[in-house]
């Protein structure tokens with residue numbers, strides 16, 4: 426087999442692309458993975474991992490205040506050494522990066538450094554090759570298929586241009602020279618909320634502006650309510666149903682005018698405007714037309730067959746952030762998509778990704794974690810539902826944490842299938858795993874109620890909610 430005629434060519438080495446490549450290689454396929462920057466992509470270098478490392482540091486800072494205010498621990502925060510924080514964060518990223526490179530090498534995936542462009546339905550040209558010694562332009566033909574995994578980048582609003590200093594994206598925020606004393610965060614989705622939460626923990630004055638009538642608008646309304654309450658309690662000025670009218674860049678910050686939900690115009694001055702209004706798919710320079718492909722009106726590449734993530738051009742597959750909804754723009758969804766596409770290309774029959782059972786997490790303080798349908802969405806889809814909600818403080822461990830939060834379960838009325846589980850509170854990102862199995866396995870409350878939860882834990886609250894739905898309520902009558 427020659428490197429120029431592999432079985433599979435994967436374009437993009439983010440979580441979607443590298444997972445496809447790893448699985449395909451483990452199934453014995455000859456795989457070329459083309460990456461123009463660093464394998465690991467957005468998630469590893471600019472997304473999930475650095476942001477969660479920073480949010481861990483934020484949790485430590487919050488812990489000092491809690492220790493002092495609730496537990497009589499005479500601790501004070503001296504200061505946050507941003508370069509030291511960045512060094513630890515970047516070390517975690519670097520070690521993960523080495524790990525991904527090592528996995529790919531071990532699996533026998535040939536990583537080609539450069540920009541890929543389609544030259545036909547099975548053909549790819551790689552330019553700007555960074556390999557040493559420089560290999561120049563190279564052409565590849567795939568025997569079995571091509572996988573598009575070129576991911577996404579921050580979306581911008583018309584009239585706003587990021588300058589990396591005052592008007593920044595989530596990418597720029599990572600590489601800023603220091604921590605701002607005040608931030609206006611535009612966008613109340615997961616990324617905006619996480620950055621708002623981080624900066625507040627680091628002592629900044631934070632205003633969070635979301636155009637929809639609630640933050641995390643894709644989640645159950647009760648999740649938005651509890652999250653809003655939690656963020657406001659921490660001193661974040663949450664403005665939902667609000668719009669940025671304009672923003673002026675000053676020498677030492679920005680001055681923005683915001684139309685609030687009440688129709689008032691407020692002037693917000695901050696050191697930084699962080700724009701987190703969503704992500705846009707990346708297809709520039711790919712020349713989709715050369716392979717007979719087009720994007721949809723929002724720039725995504727839609728599969729013709731979602732069960733194989735295959736486009737209308739046979740052998741051309743798509744994974745990750747390049748996919749439109751119902752894919753979720755989440756790294757773990759892209760891992761599942763990578764597995765599916767690799768197995769499909771290897772001739773195996775692989776289960777389609779069940780997007781409804783993929784968990785969604787916001788790693789702010791408080792956190793949110795959900796899987797399945799929200800109450801309103803379930804009703805809109807014609808389900809007759811039964812709902813049970815319990816505050817986390819109703820269990821002892823919830824009181825220990827003292828951060829509020831809740832568990833909400835949406836199920837078919839009459840003891841039927843569990844349709845959705847929604848959590849807000851501390852550590853709920855680690856608690857959602859059982860609920861994804863409950864929803865994914867079409868369980869009913871009585872199936873869950875048979876299983877005993879450890880005491881005292883936060884997840885006891887999940888157990889209690891299911892006990893009650895199964896007619897066996899213990900503490901919740």
Ligand SMILES: Cc1cc2nc3c(=O)[nH]c(=O)nc-3n(C[C@H](O)[C@H](O)[C@H](O)COP(=O)(O)OP(=O)(O)OC[C@H]3O[C@@H](n4cnc5c(N)ncnc54)[C@H](O)[C@@H]3O)c2cc1C
Pocket residue numbers: 436437438439440441442443459460461462463464465466467468469471472473474476477539540541542574575576577578595616707709710711744745746747754755756757758759788
């Ligand atoms: C701040 C932030 C926080 C996030 N947190 C989470 C989280 O906690 N959990 C979660 O699940 N998701 C999170 N995400 C989302 C997650 O990062 C993405 O869903 C994921 O990275 C998508 O992977 P991908 O492989 O589709 O694309 P990407 O990771 O964007 O990778 C695409 C790759 O393709 C390369 N490429 C593009 N075009 C070409 C070309 N023509 N030739 C060669 N290479 C090319 C790029 O260099 C890039 O490396 C976060 C995102 C951000 C921005």
